[in-house]
Amino acid sequence: MSRLLLVTDLDNTLVGDDGALQRFNGWFKQHRQTYGSKLVYATGRSLKSYQRLTTQIALLEADILIASVGSEIYYPGYKLDEAWSSLSSLDWNRAGIVAITQQFPQLILQSESEQRPFKLSFVLHKEDAFILPELQAQLIIQGIEAELIYSNDHDLDIMRRKVNKGSALTYICRAPRFAAKQIVVCGDSGNDIALFAVNKLGIIVGNARTELLQWHQDNLEDDRYLAQANYAGGIIEGLKHFGIMHE
Ligand SMILES: [Mg+2]
Numbered sequence: 001m002s003r004l005l006l007v008t009d010l011d012n013t014l015v016g017d018d019g020a021l022q023r024f025n026g027w028f029k030q031h032r033q034t035y036g037s038k039l040v041y042a043t044g045r046s047l048k049s050y051q052r053l054t055t056q057i058a059l060l061e062a063d064i065l066i067a068s069v070g071s072e073i074y075y076p077g078y079k080l081d082e083a084w085s086s087l088s089s090l091d092w093n094r095a096g097i098v099a100i101t102q103q104f105p106q107l108i109l110q111s112e113s114e115q116r117p118f119k120l121s122f123v124l125h126k127e128d129a130f131i132l133p134e135l136q137a138q139l140i141i142q143g144i145e146a147e148l149i150y151s152n153d154h155d156l157d158i159m160r161r162k163v164n165k166g167s168a169l170t171y172i173c174r175a176p177r178f179a180a181k182q183i184v185v186c187g188d189s190g191n192d193i194a195l196f197a198v199n200k201l202g203i204i205v206g207n208a209r210t211e212l213l214q215w216h217q218d219n220l221e222d223d224r225y226l227a228q229a230n231y232a233g234g235i236i237e238g239l240k241h242f243g244i245m246h247e
Pocket residue numbers: 009010011012013187188189
């Protein structure tokens with residue numbers, strides 16, 4: 001048993017089953033105290049939306065918050081990592097992207113609080129998702145390098161190329177304080193793929209969405225565990241599978 005860097009998505013991964021979340025919290029609190037383990041939340045939510053969630057649900061305080069699908073990183077006290085923000089904003093052509101997205105009536109802007117300096121977020125319904133290749137093509141024609149991240153058959157986030165939860169995780173791990181075997185990532189949907197792509201040890205919760213399951217099938221990895229149980233129950237199941245949690 002050793003210290004752990006646990007990186008988890010919130011909605012429909014850690015959050016979704018209050019009883020299991022409580023069990024997870026109790027275990028992690030103890031683990032953190034004993035081994036100096038660290039907890040990282042990697043969420044699509046903006047800081048504001050994350051703060052709203054913390055008033056509704058008992059979440060442990062995270063050591064690091066990766067917010068807005070990786071475009072922002074915060075430390076305790078909600079201190080923004082300015083260096084990451086300037087990296088993730090390099091060559092960011094917001095006006096160019098807005099102009100192109102306006103050609104697609106299927107794209108509906110999400111609420112103002114989810115629009116970030118370096119992220120644009122839209123609702124895109126499943127039956128309209130066929131526009132994605134055309135949207136990507138239009139961006140390339142205009143010389144705009146952007147990352148399109150589609151999750152839950154509903155949310156489309158557009159960010160600078162290579163900005164995602166995975167690149168944010170790689171950034172916070174650049175000082176190698178944790179060995180690869182000590183880092184576990186957990187998720188349920190499309191915007192978590194980038195986490196699994198940069199880290200071998202992973203837990204996909206039982207309620208995962210098809211876009212993540214499909215990616216998992218196409219990129220099988222022995223150290224990635226597909227849980228039966230849903231939400232935090234799936235995380236617990238995976239931690240037991242890896243021999244990290246015993247009880
Ligand atoms: Mg999720």
